[in-house]
Amino acid sequence: MKHFAEELEELRNRLLEMAGLVESAVYRSVAAVVEKDAEQAHQVLKNEARINQMEIENDELTTRLLATQQPMAADMRFLTAALKINNDLERMGDLAVTIVERGLALMKEPVISPAIDIPRMAKLTESMIRRSLDAFVRSDAEMARSVLLADDAVDNLRDAIYDELIEYMQQAPENVRPGVNLMFVTRNLERLADHSTNIAEDVLFLVQGVDVRHHAEVRN
Amino acid sequence: MKHFAEELEELRNRLLEMAGLVESAVYRSVAAVVEKDAEQAHQVLKNEARINQMEIENDELTTRLLATQQPMAADMRFLTAALKINNDLERMGDLAVTIVERGLALMKEPVISPAIDIPRMAKLTESMIRRSLDAFVRSDAEMARSVLLADDAVDNLRDAIYDELIEYMQQAPENVRPGVNLMFVTRNLERLADHSTNIAEDVLFLVQGVDVRHHAEVRN
Numbered sequence: 001m002k003h004f005a006e007e008l009e010e011l012r013n014r015l016l017e018m019a020g021l022v023e024s025a026v027y028r029s030v031a032a033v034v035e036k037d038a039e040q041a042h043q044v045l046k047n048e049a050r051i052n053q054m055e056i057e058n059d060e061l062t063t064r065l066l067a068t069q070q071p072m073a074a075d076m077r078f079l080t081a082a083l084k085i086n087n088d089l090e091r092m093g094d095l096a097v098t099i100v101e102r103g104l105a106l107m108k109e110p111v112i113s114p115a116i117d118i119p120r121m122a123k124l125t126e127s128m129i130r131r132s133l134d135a136f137v138r139s140d141a142e143m144a145r146s147v148l149l150a151d152d153a154v155d156n157l158r159d160a161i162y163d164e165l166i167e168y169m170q171q172a173p174e175n176v177r178p179g180v181n182l183m184f185v186t187r188n189l190e191r192l193a194d195h196s197t198n199i200a201e202d203v204l205f206l207v208q209g210v211d212v213r214h215h216a217e218v219r220n
Numbered sequence: 221m222k223h224f225a226e227e228l229e230e231l232r233n234r235l236l237e238m239a240g241l242v243e244s245a246v247y248r249s250v251a252a253v254v255e256k257d258a259e260q261a262h263q264v265l266k267n268e269a270r271i272n273q274m275e276i277e278n279d280e281l282t283t284r285l286l287a288t289q290q291p292m293a294a295d296m297r298f299l300t301a302a303l304k305i306n307n308d309l310e311r312m313g314d315l316a317v318t319i320v321e322r323g324l325a326l327m328k329e330p331v332i333s334p335a336i337d338i339p340r341m342a343k344l345t346e347s348m349i350r351r352s353l354d355a356f357v358r359s360d361a362e363m364a365r366s367v368l369l370a371d372d373a374v375d376n377l378r379d380a381i382y383d384e385l386i387e388y389m390q391q392a393p394e395n396v397r398p399g400v401n402l403m404f405v406t407r408n409l410e411r412l413a414d415h416s417t418n419i420a421e422d423v424l425f426l427v428q429g430v431d432v433r434h435h436a437e438v439r440n
Contacts, residue, residue: 063300066286170393
């Protein structure tokens with residue numbers, strides 16, 4: 001039987017591997033929308049099952065360790081954070097798939113997409129994802145806080161994009177369908193950013209033992 | 221110190237109380253949209269903090285029981301399911317708030333809403349929520365399965381509503397903004413139905429010890 005420390009290390013490595021798959025899925029899903037890249041789109045759909053399978057396995061490993069090892073405070077916090085991060089990663093994988101589906105729908109549209117700031121929002125969201133996962137790997141509270149601070153910028157960009165998209169849809173009936181697809185892409189990027197925020201909050205809980213969920217004031 | 225059985229019972233009761241709050245929030249959020257009922261809308265916003273607080277407390281109680289009691293197989297399954305259901309309920313509360321925000325935006329629109337089947341989709345979703353929670357209370361696998369079966373009907377309704385809404389938005393520029401709001405309401409109802417499906421899957425795991433996540437074939 002493995003030692004507890006080895007099993008914790010295995011769990012950490014498994015979460016990192018899953019994080020890598022999710023980061024890559026998000027990057028590709030954005031390419032599917034912005035560059036109309038069908039090859040990248042299909043890669044995301046192909047990798048979805050692997051991410052889902054990892055979530056189930058990580059859940060089993062984590063709850064087994066929680067239940068059989070009587071972990072002390074710091075390990076207990078790590079295992080609790082692992083459960084949540086595992087769940088966030090799986091949902092982020094689902095969001096990448098949803099973005100891909102919108103991307104594939106947009107590829108069928110003959111209409112030229114408007115000059116909307118979706119690439120900029122995507123870059124910002126990808127950076128939040130990367131930093132939240134780096135913060136987890138390095139137990140870096142400062143980096144986790146930087147993710148929480150970026151969330152407002154994403155929300156502002158989202159509002160600007162929504163306004164532009166509504167105007168675009170109002171200009172011509174044939175703009176409505178692609179506009180709706182881009183609106184859902186924007187919404188899903190925002191949700192990806194929210195999941196990064198969740199992960200950053202879990203990292204702060206892990207490092208400092210403070211639960212910052214639902215306490216907006218800590219973000220200032 | 222309380223006995224383990226008493227603490228499990230307390231956790232079950234706390235989840236039921238939270239489920240009651242969430243059911244009521246969803247019901248009221250739909251009234252905010254369909255009947256333009258501002259009073260119901262504000263009740264949902266008022267109750268959000270309570271649901272969020274319950275999630276944190278239930279999480280703490282569950283992980284403490286997992287870590288300190290060395291639970292046997294059946295209790296272990298209950299605690300694992302409790303963690304997930306707690307998380308689903310909190311997210312359902314958030315979705316009710318999002319629906320309310322769309323409802324409040326729609327109240328400001330002078331445009332008459334189209335005759336869209338949102339009330340029917342809302343009724344179906346509410347019934348899925350109620351049955352998934354009843355299935356949890358009674359450990360009723362048959363009822364849990366009936367929730368999984370209803371999910372296809374919700375998806376079909378969603379597709380029909382999307383088509384109607386796109387047509388409505390294409391008819392006149394002033395329809396675009398209310399159409400977008402109703403589109404997001406529809407999407408959030410679908411996500412509420414998805415969370416009910418998650419809970420039903422957790423109940424099957426609890427009752428039968430089988431993990432049915434990500435296995436679409438079990439739904440047939």
